[in-house]
Each structure stands twice: as structure tokens, then as C-alpha cells.
Amino acid sequence: MNEPSMDPPLAAVVLALADDEHMVGARHTAWIGLGPFLEEDLAFCSIAQDELGHAIALYEMLPAAQASGIDAFGLLREPSAYRSSWLAEWECTDWADSLVRQWLYDRAETLRWEWLREMSSPPLADLAARALSEESFHLAHAEHLLCRVMPSTEEAKRRLVASTSRFLGMSDNFWVDLDLGLRQQWEQLVAGDLARWGVEGTALLNTPQVAPADRSVRSPGFDAFHAELTEVVALDPSAIW
Amino acid sequence: MTIAQRSWNDLDDFQTFIDDGGIVEPTDDIPEAYRDEVFRFIEFHANSELMGGLTERDWIPKAPGLRLKQIFLAKTQDEIGHAHLLYMVAADMGVKSRSEMLEQLFDGRSRFHNVFHYQAVTWADQIAIAYLVDAAAFASQRAVFAECSYGPYKRVLKRIIAEEGFHMRHGEEMLLRLAEGTPVQREMFQAALDRWWWPAVQLFGPDSAPDDPLLAWKIKSQRNEVLRDAYVQKYVPLLQGYGFAIPDEHLTQDPDTGKWQTSEIDWEPLKATMRNGGPDSRRRIATAATNWSDTAWVRDALDVAAHARTANETAA
Numbered sequence: 001m002n003e004p005s006m007d008p009p010l011a012a013v014v015l016a017l018a019d020d021e022h023m024v025g026a027r028h029t030a031w032i033g034l035g036p037f038l039e040e041d042l043a044f045c046s047i048a049q050d051e052l053g054h055a056i057a058l059y060e061m062l063p064a065a066q067a068s069g070i071d072a073f074g075l076l077r078e079p080s081a082y083r084s085s086w087l088a089e090w091e092c093t094d095w096a097d098s099l100v101r102q103w104l105y106d107r108a109e110t111l112r113w114e115w116l117r118e119m120s121s122p123p124l125a126d127l128a129a130r131a132l133s134e135e136s137f138h139l140a141h142a143e144h145l146l147c148r149v150m151p152s153t154e155e156a157k158r159r160l161v162a163s164t165s166r167f168l169g170m171s172d173n174f175w176v177d178l179d180l181g182l183r184q185q186w187e188q189l190v191a192g193d194l195a196r197w198g199v200e201g202t203a204l205l206n207t208p209q210v211a212p213a214d215r216s217v218r219s220p221g222f223d224a225f226h227a228e229l230t231e232v233v234a235l236d237p238s239a240i241w
Numbered sequence: 242m243t244i245a246q247r248s249w250n251d252l253d254d255f256q257t258f259i260d261d262g263g264i265v266e267p268t269d270d271i272p273e274a275y276r277d278e279v280f281r282f283i284e285f286h287a288n289s290e291l292m293g294g295l296t297e298r299d300w301i302p303k304a305p306g307l308r309l310k311q312i313f314l315a316k317t318q319d320e321i322g323h324a325h326l327l328y329m330v331a332a333d334m335g336v337k338s339r340s341e342m343l344e345q346l347f348d349g350r351s352r353f354h355n356v357f358h359y360q361a362v363t364w365a366d367q368i369a370i371a372y373l374v375d376a377a378a379f380a381s382q383r384a385v386f387a388e389c390s391y392g393p394y395k396r397v398l399k400r401i402i403a404e405e406g407f408h409m410r411h412g413e414e415m416l417l418r419l420a421e422g423t424p425v426q427r428e429m430f431q432a433a434l435d436r437w438w439w440p441a442v443q444l445f446g447p448d449s450a451p452d453d454p455l456l457a458w459k460i461k462s463q464r465n466e467v468l469r470d471a472y473v474q475k476y477v478p479l480l481q482g483y484g485f486a487i488p489d490e491h492l493t494q495d496p497d498t499g500k501w502q503t504s505e506i507d508w509e510p511l512k513a514t515m516r517n518g519g520p521d522s523r524r525r526i527a528t529a530a531t532n533w534s535d536t537a538w539v540r541d542a543l544d545v546a547a548h549a550r551t552a553n554e555t556a557a
Contacts, residue, residue, distance in 0.1 A: 022307070029301050029310070032317050033294045034529070036536035038325040045318040052311050059307075071306040095536050148546040149539060156542035232364040233305035236425040240418060241305035241364075 018058035025051030287327035358519025371412030
């Protein structure tokens with residue numbers, strides 16, 4: 001499954017996208033069984049599986065991951081070798097954070113997959129086309145829930161706007177080196193969504209940045225999360241699980 | 242379309258209908274005793290699927306591989322999906338709404354299977370659940386499906402059993418990896434077996450009462466002790482064949498019949514779980530209850546949105 005024409009800049013994009021998919025998929029799993037209602041549990045579980053599937057497919061295209069195996073590559077690198085964003089890595093202990101992260105992330109992810117579909121060749125372009133068919137469901141999930149919840153009560157609006165502000169403060173970190181001309185488009189889409197849901201987005205999009213514009217710097221909480229991800233595999237490096 | 246409501250003169254008349262293989266539907270004039278008993282059974286099953294998902298979720302982030310994580314996610318999704326289907330079947334019986342059932346579960350006023358009152362403390366416990374507990378649940382559910390007299394439950398069980406069959410085979414594959422693995426893996430699984438063997442055996446419950454109405458009304462097709470014995474006869478030799486020791490000092494095998502006989506079962510641990518007093522009952526229920534409370538704002542917002550939409554449609 002190697003991508004024969006993958007030059008170093010494209011490989012950097014693929015690695016960042018793969019690590020983002022891995023981290024966001026792994027973080028989504030924290031809500032399994034604990035969503036606000038059962039249908040939401042099931043939906044979030046499907047999204048988490050899709051994101052992990054995308055991570056696996058992307059890792060398989062990276063020569064470094066092919067050499068070490070995707071589990072070793074995905075789980076056992078040094079923290080500084082990951083290129084995931086703070087948005088993807090962030091521990092969401094509140095459902096509002098988790099839902100807003102899913103919306104903002106999938107808005108960006110869709111643009112990136114579209115870019116990969118247009119700018120790369122098979123098999124990466126084929127993977128992008130397949131992933132986009134799944135992303136449409138992820139975006140529909142966020143849209144259908146947020147359009148009803150965000151404007152409904154003062155508490156819901158307050159929580160969701162606070163979450164939106166929190167994550168928009170990580171935008172520089174998310175787009176650094178990987179803008180690909182997409183950040184402006186993303187911001188327009190986010191502002192459009194917010195407007196439909198009765199929220200003025202201009203001030204939110206100018207939220208002061210709290211995360212470094214450097215994807216080699218891990219987010220607070222990453223070390224503990226990484227230790228959790230590798231707890232079993234580290235028990236016996238010679239074992240096949 | 243109008244659906245004719247079937248009714249029965251008395252419980253004897255209803256019993257004859259059941260004995261003749263009749264299937265009860267929600268549109269029937271269901272005898273209250275049958276409705277209450279079957280509802281309790283389905284509610285217990287639904288609660289168990291949900292709490293089972295919560296038992297397994299603890300180790301999903303720690304799954305030692307990305308594909309394994311996807312697989313355990315899918316399995317947990319199945320369990321929650323089963324709970325979802327079963328709560329709908331139970332709610333349609335008109336005894337409690339889904340919200341009432343969930344709130345009573347999170348208040349500690351409802352029951353769920355004994356095995357989900359224990360905590361998975363290592364990855365091997367996750368495998369023991371997949372191998373031992375899913376197999377016990379599969380046997381139990383298949384016995385209910387066999388002659389089930391309540392139509393909606395039987396139809397939902399068909400799907401549940403199909404998925405549980407996959408879970409059981411997945412458990413077997415995962416166990417084989419540990420059985421054929423390193424000393425660390427084998428020690429982990431033996432320790433897990435020591436923790437989970439008796440709860441799995443106890444899952445089938447004490448011997449059925451002679452007049453168990455669930456047997457008479459064909460919700461259960463087999464007595465508890467029959468299912469439990471079949472499980473012991475199957476899993477003792479399998480586990481020993483993989484080189485693991487059954488944690489039962491007095492386990493014997495009849496030299497003539499080859500049948501395995503466990504030591505006398507101590508039912509006190511099972512009774513404790515039925516009082517929500519098992520080893521992990523408090524944490525399990527508290528986690529679910531806290532989260533239910535913390536996410537109430539989402540349900541409230543959706544209720545407000547739904548009422549506003551209804552009001553707008555009415556005004557138009």
C-alpha cells in the first residue's frame with residue numbers, strides 16, 4: 001500500500017492527518033456508554049471507529065510505519081515524534097467539548113480529504129474518496145445535533161459557545177505548516193455554521209491563541225493519555241496480542 | 242389499518258394459547274401477570290447489556306493495537322445497541338418509559354447481571370469477559386430465543402444472538418492468542434480466569450423454581466441448572482486443554498460418564514450483586530449516574546427544541 005509518488009511534503013501532511021485521526025478517534029472512545037442518550041452513544045462509537053480506520057489506512061501508506069508495523073508506529077513513538085494537533089489530542093471531560101471538537105475537526109478533516117483527493121494519486125486519492133463518504137455522515141451528525149441544541153436553551157448556548165472558543169484558541173496549532181490554503185475556507189464554514197445556529201462567529205474566530213504554532217509540542221495531558229494507550233502493549237514487547 | 246386485539250378469558254385460557262405455540266404481541270390484551278413478569282425480564286436484560294458495555298469500556302483506550310481498538314469498540318457498540326433495542330421493546334409494554342428505566346438503574350433501584358458488578362482489572366479480564374461471559378450470555382439468550390412467546394422480544398433476540406455469536410468467536414480468538422503467548426500473557430489470563438470463572442458460572446442463576454412462570458410462559462426454554470451444567474461440561478475441558486486451571490479445588494470428573502461436577506456453588510456473591518452490593522457495583526452505577534446528570538442539559542435542550550418545533554407547526 002505504499003504511496004509511490006509520496007514526496008516529503010506530502011508525507012508530512014499524511015503523517016499529521018494520520019496522527020490527528022488516531023488521537024481524535026482514541027479520544028472519542030472515552031464517551032462510549034456515557035453519551036447523553038443511547039442513540040448518541042451509538043453514533044459517536046461509529047465516528048470513533050471511522051477515525052481509527054482512517055488512521056490505520058494512512059499509517060499503512062507511510063514507509064516508516066510499514067517498517068515498524070502500524071501498532072508500533074501508532075503507539076510507541078516518542079511523544080515529540082507525533083504530529084497530531086492539540087485539538088485532536090485534547091481530553092474532553094465535558095460533552096459540549098466533545099461535540100464541538102467533533103464538529104470543528106470534521107469540518108477541517110473534510111477539507112483536507114478533499115485536498116488529498118484532488119492533489120494526490122491512487123491509492124491515497126482513492127482512500128480520500130472513501131473517507132469523504134464517511135465524513136459526510138460525521139458532519140451530518142454534528143449539524144443535526146448542534147442546530148437543535150445550540151439555539152435551544154441559554155445553558156446549552158453558553159456551554160457550546162465556551163467550547164467553541166476553547167478550541168478556536170487552538171487554530172494556529174491545528175493549521176501550522178498544513179494550511180494548504182484551507183484555513184480561510186474552514187473559518188468561513190465555521191462562521192456560517194455558527195450564524196445558522198444563532199451565534200455571531202467573528203469574535204470567536206479571533207479568540208486569542210493558547211496553543212503553540214508547532215505540532216511537535218504535545219498538549220497538556222498527552223503524556224498521561226499516551227501512557228494509557230500503551231499500558232498493555234508495554235507489558236510485554238515480545239507478545240502478540 | 243385496525244389491528245384486532247386478541248384477549249383471553251383467564252390465565253388458563255392464556256396458558257393454553259402459550260402451550261400451543263402462540264406468540265404474544267403488544268397489541269394483545271396481555272394478562273397483567275405475564276406483562277409484569279416479561280417486562281421485568283426484558284428490563285433486566287436491557288440493563289445488563291448497557292452495564293456490560295460500561296464494564297468493557299474501561300479497557301478500550303488501552304487496547305494493544307489500533308485494529309483491536311476498533312474491534313472492541315464495535316463489540317461495545319453492539320452491546321449498547323442491544324440495550325437500545327431492548328429498552329424500546331420494554332417501553333412498548335407500557336409499564337415504564339425508557340427514561341424511567343434508565344433513571345431507576347442509575348438510582349440503584351434496578352438490577353443487572355451479576356458479572357457486570359465486577360471490575361476488569363487487566364487486559365486479560367477483558368478477554369475473560371469476551372470468552373467466558375459472552376459465551377454464558379449467548380447460551381442463556383439462545384435458550385430464551387428458542388421458544389420465546391413474546392413476539393417483539395423474540396425478533397430482537399434474533400439479531401442480538403447473531404451478534405453475540407461473533408463476540409463469542411472473537412473471545413475464542415483472543416483467548417488463543419494469550420494461551421499460545423508469552424508467560425506474561427498466560428499468567429495474566431490464569432489470574433483473570435481465577436476472578437471470572439465463578440461469576441460466569443453463577444450468571445445462569447440458582448436452580449429454577451419448580452413453578453417458575455417464565456418457564457411456563459415460554460420465555461425461558463431451559464431450566465437454569467441445565468444451562469449451567471452444559472456450560473461447565475463445555476468450558477472445563479476447553480480451558481484445561483489450553484493449559485489453564487479451573488479455580489475449583491473440588492472439581493471432579495465422573496470416571497464412567499466423563500461429566501464434570503463443580504464444588505457446591507456459594508450463591509452469596511450473586512445475591513450481593515442483586516442488592517447492587519457487588520465488588521464494583523457502587524463505582525459502576527455512580528459513573529453512569531454522574532454522567533447521566535452531567536449531560537442532562539443536552540436532553541433538556543433537545544426537549545425544548547422539540548416543543549418549540551411542535552408549537553410552530555401547530556401555529557402554522
